[in-house]
Amino acid sequence: xxxxxxxxxxxxxxxxxxxxxxxxxxxxxxxxxxxxxxxxxxxxxxxxxxxxxxxxxxxxxxxxxxxxxxxxxxxxxxxxxxxxxxxxxxxxxxxxxxxxxxxxxxxxxxxxxxxxxxxxxxxxxxxxxxxxxxxxxxxxxxxxxxxxxxxxxxxxxxxxxxxxxxxxxxxxxxxxxxxxxxxxxxxxxxxxxxxxxxxxxxxxxxxxxxxxxxxxxxxxxxxxxxxxxxxxxxxxxxxxxxxxxxxxxxxxxxxxxxxxxxxxxxxxxxxxxxxxxxxxxxxxxxxxxxxxxxxxxxxxxxxxxxxxxxxxxxxxxxxxxxxxxxxxxxxxxxxxxxxxxxxxxxx
Amino acid sequence: xxxxxxxxxxxxxxxxxxxxxxxxxxxxxxxxxxxxxxxxxxxxxxxxxxxxxxxxxxxxxxxxxxxxxxxxxxxxxxxxxxxxxxxxxxxxxxxxxxxxxxxxxxxxxxxxxxxxxxxxxxxxxxxxxxxxxxxxxxxxxxxxxxxxxxxxxxxxxxxxxxxxxxxxxxxxxxxxxxxxxxxxxxxxxxxxxxxxxxxxxxxxxxxxxxxxxxxxxxxxxxxxxxxxxxxxxxxxxxxxxxxxxxxxxxxxxxxxxxxxxxxxxxxxxxxxxxxxxxxxxxxxxxxxxxxxxxxxxxxxxxxxxxxxxxxxxxxxxxxxxxxxxxxxxxxxxxxxxxxxxxxxxxx
Numbered sequence: 001x002x003x004x005x006x007x008x009x010x011x012x013x014x015x016x017x018x019x020x021x022x023x024x025x026x027x028x029x030x031x032x033x034x035x036x037x038x039x040x041x042x043x044x045x046x047x048x049x050x051x052x053x054x055x056x057x058x059x060x061x062x063x064x065x066x067x068x069x070x071x072x073x074x075x076x077x078x079x080x081x082x083x084x085x086x087x088x089x090x091x092x093x094x095x096x097x098x099x100x101x102x103x104x105x106x107x108x109x110x111x112x113x114x115x116x117x118x119x120x121x122x123x124x125x126x127x128x129x130x131x132x133x134x135x136x137x138x139x140x141x142x143x144x145x146x147x148x149x150x151x152x153x154x155x156x157x158x159x160x161x162x163x164x165x166x167x168x169x170x171x172x173x174x175x176x177x178x179x180x181x182x183x184x185x186x187x188x189x190x191x192x193x194x195x196x197x198x199x200x201x202x203x204x205x206x207x208x209x210x211x212x213x214x215x216x217x218x219x220x221x222x223x224x225x226x227x228x229x230x231x232x233x234x235x236x237x238x239x240x241x242x243x244x245x246x247x248x249x250x251x252x253x254x255x256x257x258x259x260x261x262x263x264x265x266x267x268x269x270x271x272x273x274x275x276x277x278x279x280x281x282x283x284x285x286x287x288x289x290x291x292x293x294x295x296x297x298x299x300x301x302x303x304x305x306x307x308x309x310x311x312x313x314x315x316x317x318x319x320x321x322x323x324x325x326x327x328x329x330x331x332x333x334x335x336x337x338x339x340x341x342x343x344x345x346x347x
Numbered sequence: 348x349x350x351x352x353x354x355x356x357x358x359x360x361x362x363x364x365x366x367x368x369x370x371x372x373x374x375x376x377x378x379x380x381x382x383x384x385x386x387x388x389x390x391x392x393x394x395x396x397x398x399x400x401x402x403x404x405x406x407x408x409x410x411x412x413x414x415x416x417x418x419x420x421x422x423x424x425x426x427x428x429x430x431x432x433x434x435x436x437x438x439x440x441x442x443x444x445x446x447x448x449x450x451x452x453x454x455x456x457x458x459x460x461x462x463x464x465x466x467x468x469x470x471x472x473x474x475x476x477x478x479x480x481x482x483x484x485x486x487x488x489x490x491x492x493x494x495x496x497x498x499x500x501x502x503x504x505x506x507x508x509x510x511x512x513x514x515x516x517x518x519x520x521x522x523x524x525x526x527x528x529x530x531x532x533x534x535x536x537x538x539x540x541x542x543x544x545x546x547x548x549x550x551x552x553x554x555x556x557x558x559x560x561x562x563x564x565x566x567x568x569x570x571x572x573x574x575x576x577x578x579x580x581x582x583x584x585x586x587x588x589x590x591x592x593x594x595x596x597x598x599x600x601x602x603x604x605x606x607x608x609x610x611x612x613x614x615x616x617x618x619x620x621x622x623x624x625x626x627x628x629x630x631x632x633x634x635x636x637x638x639x640x641x642x643x644x645x646x647x648x649x650x651x652x653x654x655x656x657x658x659x660x661x662x663x664x665x666x667x668x669x670x671x672x673x674x675x676x677x678x679x680x681x682x683x684x685x686x687x688x689x690x691x692x693x694x
Contacts, residue, residue: 040432040582046397146402236387
């Protein structure tokens with residue numbers, strides 16, 4: 001909870017004062033940014049590359065809960081999830097626009113913390129903040145980010161290029177964000193029942209960090225560039241591995257088999273899933289929000305991929321008639337189902 | 348109010364079903380759109396021009412009231428206000444991304460109507476819809492649009508290029524949106540008190556149309572291109588003429604004099620302002636939301652500008668020491684003040 005003694009009302013600064021205040025530390029590092037914040041629009045020089053553009057909206061109460069989301073982390077995450085979409089095209093993120101709608105429940109200090117996270121993420125991912133919109137909401141906080149990247153056209157990875165025989169790979173580990181979120185929800189409920197009980201988050205750094213401050217795998221995109229690898233298809237894992245793999249197979253008109261035993265799951269994820277009495281595999285397949293990458297490569301690229309210890313080969317692309325299936329540890333086959341996003345379901 | 352018999356719940360379609368449903372009629376008309384909706388990001392080929400990028404957020408209860416805002420018009424307006432920002436750079440809008448957050452109070456039919464307006468605006472302004480995000484809100488509707496335009500770098504009009512001696516011009520007429528909004532608010536209150544009284548909107552087409560379905564002045568940008576005119580500074584009028592002119596003068600380090608008698612005000616605006624007992628000039632100076640253009644040109648371009656009956660020369664740029672002033676009909680001078688946006692003020 002913010003310190004009430006250091007509370008500046010947004011109305012004290014006004015719109016233009018607020019925007020100036022929050023964006024005064026914006027550094028422009030890309031020569032392609034001809035005009036950043038401060039005019040009707042930003043101007044970017046794309047020279048001979050193509051632009052890759054993505055947008056994502058984060059809504060308080062839907063995508064984050066202010067009870068356990070530090071403002072700095074939220075700002076970082078808002079940038080990271082958009083950079084992740086650019087990575088998923090095998091492109092390098094270069095510019096972001098950030099729009100926020102906020103109720104006057106928030107102070108200027110809270111927004112400063114949000115922008116601290118935004119600026120930190122921009123520096124971390126090497127992107128320029130070039131514009132946005134700041135407005136009022138009747139309730140809660142909405143953050144809408146648009147990210148731009150640059151790429152040579154022949155380097156792009158769409159969803160529709162997977163070919164029979166390609167290897168299916170994922171980066172990092174899966175399911176951590178899901179169990180991290182369940183843990184934060186549990187601690188919130190304990191706190192609401194008894195504010196004197198302090199949360200025990202020892203040995204939970206990985207799973208908590210994953211949900212509050214996810215990475216975008218720009219390092220993997222750079223590795224691809226160094227090794228001259230262009231994935232035949234790629235997505236970032238926001239809705240869950242099953243959901244993303246079904247998208248790739250649908251758009252590429254192919255099937256897939258993935259191996260249960262090959263799916264990377266972190267020790268903390270295993271341990272926490274066991275405490276919650278849920279199957280870690282289900283977390284990894286359907287959890288979502290891990291912002292790792294799932295991609296397919298020709299077998300000719302296998303050697304370079306296997307050298308990278310942050311990448312796991314988890315299966316292969318097969319004929320469309322074979323469907324999209326999981327092969328379990330005891331050699332049974334189960335069709336994968338998309339269980340991802342169901343926020344619209346009436347409660 | 349929507350017909351309850353034709354109500355489809357958003358949950359019946361799910362996220363991907365909803366996006367497919369709403370975007371199935373999206374036409375791609377620009378060859379530069381290499382990839383539109385349906386991947387992690389859109390891909391745009393910019394060849395040798397620069398990209399001009401702007402974003403705007405519309406929040407229910409802040410920027411629009413569903414009591415009197417038809418969904419189609421809202422969709423159109425969301426695109427128009429962003430295209431207007433691109434026009435204000437003297438660039439041609441080419442692509443848009445649309446993100447919406449909606450509560451399940453809205454039906455699929457309501458969203459269809461919103462997208463009908465969005466698609467209509469895209470066709471009207473000749474822009475491609477290339478992506479977006481669709482998510483849940485806890486309350487109300489939030490629309491965030493990012494627009495892209497293309498331009499040759501030397502053709503751009505920033506805010507900081509106005510020079511002493513330049514003429515100050517505006518397009519169309521001013522103040523209409525402000526009195527239109529006041530009228531809609533009055534009719535809403537009458538309706539809430541007595542639903543049997545039908546609103547009398549005879550002879551109000553211009554002022555109502557201006558607030559519900561504003562234009563973006565792409566025609567003027569095209570005229571500039573035909574006549575080889577590049578405004579030395581330009582903005583679109585969203586916060587009010589005074590506010591925009593103060594921005595131009597601040598960024599251009601100059602002063603300005605505008606003439607009361609030269610400011611274009613529509614007959615309907617005059618008539619309605621008189622009914623409300625407010626000064627039409629105040630509406631024109633501070634009203635905002637007209638989405639006309641204010642720009643400065645060297646006197647050498649005066650002849651071409653004066654030929655266009657939709658453009659009014661309203662003043663001239665002077666030395667910074669002279670300030671930013673209005674010369675009244677009886678030759679008095681008044682300093683202009685920004686009264687625009689005050690939505691953050693506590694109520």
